[in-house]
Amino acid sequence: MRPATQNRKRSRDTAALFIAAGLVILGLVIIWDSARLADLGGYSGLGPASMPRVVGFCLILLALWTATAALRGEFPERPPQQAAPVLWIVAGLAAQLLLLHAAGFSIATGILFAFTARGFGKRNLAMTIPIGIVLSFAVWCVFSQLLMLHLPAGPVEQLIFPRG
Amino acid sequence: MDAYSFLLQGLVTASDPMMLFYALIGVTLGTAVGVLPGIGPALTVALLLPVTYRLDPAGSLIMFAGIYYGGMYGGSTTSILLNTPGESASIITALEGNKMARKGRGGPALATAAIGSFIAGLIATLLLAFLAPWIVKIALVFGPREYFALMVLAFVTVSAAFGDSALRGLTSLFLGLALACIGIDQLTGQARLSFGVPDLLDGIEVTTMAVAMFAVGEALYIAGQSIQHDDQVTAVKGSVWMNRLDWMRSWKPWLRGTAIGFPIGAMPAGGAEIGTFLSYAAEKKLTRHPEEFGEGAIEGVAGPEAANNASAAGTLVPLLTLGLPTSATAAIMLAGFQQFGLQPGPLLFATNPTLVWGLIASLLIANAMLLVLNLPLIGLWVKLLTIPRHWLYAGILLFATLGTIGANPSSFELGMLLAFGVLGYVMRLFGYPIAPIVVGLILGPMAEQQLRRALSISQGDWTTLVQSPIAAVLLGLAALAFIVPLIMRARGKGEMLSQMAGDED
Numbered sequence: 001m002r003p004a005t006q007n008r009k010r011s012r013d014t015a016a017l018f019i020a021a022g023l024v025i026l027g028l029v030i031i032w033d034s035a036r037l038a039d040l041g042g043y044s045g046l047g048p049a050s051m052p053r054v055v056g057f058c059l060i061l062l063a064l065w066t067a068t069a070a071l072r073g074e075f076p077e078r079p080p081q082q083a084a085p086v087l088w089i090v091a092g093l094a095a096q097l098l099l100l101h102a103a104g105f106s107i108a109t110g111i112l113f114a115f116t117a118r119g120f121g122k123r124n125l126a127m128t129i130p131i132g133i134v135l136s137f138a139v140w141c142v143f144s145q146l147l148m149l150h151l152p153a154g155p156v157e158q159l160i161f162p163r164g
Numbered sequence: 165m166d167a168y169s170f171l172l173q174g175l176v177t178a179s180d181p182m183m184l185f186y187a188l189i190g191v192t193l194g195t196a197v198g199v200l201p202g203i204g205p206a207l208t209v210a211l212l213l214p215v216t217y218r219l220d221p222a223g224s225l226i227m228f229a230g231i232y233y234g235g236m237y238g239g240s241t242t243s244i245l246l247n248t249p250g251e252s253a254s255i256i257t258a259l260e261g262n263k264m265a266r267k268g269r270g271g272p273a274l275a276t277a278a279i280g281s282f283i284a285g286l287i288a289t290l291l292l293a294f295l296a297p298w299i300v301k302i303a304l305v306f307g308p309r310e311y312f313a314l315m316v317l318a319f320v321t322v323s324a325a326f327g328d329s330a331l332r333g334l335t336s337l338f339l340g341l342a343l344a345c346i347g348i349d350q351l352t353g354q355a356r357l358s359f360g361v362p363d364l365l366d367g368i369e370v371t372t373m374a375v376a377m378f379a380v381g382e383a384l385y386i387a388g389q390s391i392q393h394d395d396q397v398t399a400v401k402g403s404v405w406m407n408r409l410d411w412m413r414s415w416k417p418w419l420r421g422t423a424i425g426f427p428i429g430a431m432p433a434g435g436a437e438i439g440t441f442l443s444y445a446a447e448k449k450l451t452r453h454p455e456e457f458g459e460g461a462i463e464g465v466a467g468p469e470a471a472n473n474a475s476a477a478g479t480l481v482p483l484l485t486l487g488l489p490t491s492a493t494a495a496i497m498l499a500g501f502q503q504f505g506l507q508p509g510p511l512l513f514a515t516n517p518t519l520v521w522g523l524i525a526s527l528l529i530a531n532a533m534l535l536v537l538n539l540p541l542i543g544l545w546v547k548l549l550t551i552p553r554h555w556l557y558a559g560i561l562l563f564a565t566l567g568t569i570g571a572n573p574s575s576f577e578l579g580m581l582l583a584f585g586v587l588g589y590v591m592r593l594f595g596y597p598i599a600p601i602v603v604g605l606i607l608g609p610m611a612e613q614q615l616r617r618a619l620s621i622s623q624g625d626w627t628t629l630v631q632s633p634i635a636a637v638l639l640g641l642a643a644l645a646f647i648v649p650l651i652m653r654a655r656g657k658g659e660m661l662s663q664m665a666g667d668e669d
Contacts, residue, residue: 046616059338062334114558
């Protein structure tokens with residue numbers, strides 16, 4: 001809930017201009033992609049390319065609207081953000097993604113757990129990584145052994161359940 | 165058979181011990197997530213979707229509905245004791261409820277919230293049971309053009325009618341619609357926007373996107389703010405029971421809140437919050453103790469709490485009878501139905517009445533369970549508020565990725581989770597609402613299909629869309645819902661609309 005009236009007199013908003021540019025690119029990509037579809041409209045006159053074209057066109061219109069709002073400074077005030085905690089969590093997710101198949105669920109997710117806690121101010125990784133791995137392993141046991149979800153196994157999992 | 169006998173049959177289904185167990189898990193989880201600030205019912209259901217792949221469909225859906233109801237109860241506890249709403253439908257409760265708690269009247273505030281929620285839930289669920297067969301009868305004559313008009317109305321109300329900016333609501337909606345185009349076209353089998361990547365041929369998983377938006381995006385946003393709130397939990401002093409005067413002052417707001425909340429929830433207007441605002445305004449106008457408002461008036465807790473529970477039941481009316489979600493939680497419950505190959509709507513009442521009526525009846529049981537869980541066990545829930553945030557969010561992300569990996573153990577899917585999580589973060593940062601992008605992704609393909617069917621039937625004649633009176637009225641309402649707020653904002657009356665912004669639930 002932000003008061004809409006306060007922001008009238010602000011200068012142009014560069015970040016919001018980037019959003020507008022992104023929307024234009026997205027719209028153009030969608031329209032470009034729809035061009036190579038065979039438009040089998042059939043009885044309706046609407047084919048597979050119609051909907052993407054409309055959406056792409058609307059995105060470009062919205063981009064123009066966004067750009068106008070950005071130039072007038074009509075976007076709401078953004079809460080101050082710190083980059084480091086956000087990057088820690090993104091790094092945790094990226095690490096999990098890269099390690100998942102090589103190191104298995106427990107190690108990969110344990111690292112995500114510890115990095116997220118780091119992002120929220122729990123700095124001691126030497127403590128949080130083991131906690132994360134143990135916790136993830138417990139979760140792995142419950143969900144892969146009891147609920148039959150397919151979760152990738154790594155060295156930790158194979159050590160205790162050799163047949164996976 | 166009439167609604168009454170169907171409901172009795174449903175009660176038989178729902179009293180099966182296994183179903184009671186699922187309902188109990190649902191309401192317990194729901195209360196817990198309602199109490200915890202930062203996670204709402206929409207996220208919880210999204211997290212549980214992949215985990216319930218192999219469970220019983222009826223049981224899973226009963227659990228999801230229990231989570232929705234439970235979230236509405238739990239949120240009030242946080243609002244009253246912490247002055248931070250546990251979920252967005254409890255913002256208003258914090259106004260008067262926390263004041264009451266500070267004056268040592270936390271017990272009666274919790275009691276009027278819980279009993280009001282129970283009464284509203286009971287009445288609204290019965291209304292749902294008796295209205296549903298009527299709406300199903302009307303919906304059976306709906307053709308593709310009526311469904312298309314209904315979805316257009318839902319698009320407009322979710323994105324443009326409320327919230328503080330039509331521009332950002334529409335942008336969010338069209339991003340959802342763009343994502344909905346990805347994958348194989350349902351009618352001609354051609355691949356759209358997949359750029360030769362096989363993982364994209366099936367389209368974007370709704371659950372991946374919802375989990376990313378609600379869990380990852382929210383975690384990034386909260387971490388980035390990094391201002392540690394030192395919220396004090398106000399201890400509950402004295403009896404939780406209400407005295408005679410409290411009862412006298414509560415029962416009318418409960419009934420009024422129900423009467424306001426139920427229709428608002430049932431309309432495609434997005435979320436349970438709006439009903440709570442209207443109920444608060446009504447109580448403030450009708451009270452005999454206007455001086456107490458702002459200082460801890462019990463009416464200001466009783467009315468909005470009844471309204472948000474009645475809205476939750478109201479939301480289920482269009483979801484079950486038309487297959488139309490009107491809030492983020494309902495949209496994700498729709499994905500839950502689809503995961504089991506079920507399409508909510510009039511046909512489901514005919515093809516699978518046991519499931520539908522079992523679900524409705526189980527809501528009555530869940531509601532009674534919640535009253536027990538929330539009054540005598542209140543101390544237990546308050547303890548949840550003492551979990552440190554770093555463990556809480558680390559755990560949330562653990563389960564968020566668990567769900568995604570469980571559904572599809574590929575790095576590509578996790579990459580999408582990360583990408584949408586960052587998108588959700590940026591959208592929150594710039595004040596874009598989240599509900600429209602989720603609703604766009606889910607309803608986009610359905611709307612496209614219905615439009616193409618309608619035009620196939622009319623052989624390409626667009627006027628067919630307004631030739632049926634129902635479709636014409638629905639499209640007219642959609643146009644009004646788009647234009648009227650634009651005029652109101654232009655005249656500087658936008659603040660009222662932005663207060664009605666519904667994001668999460």
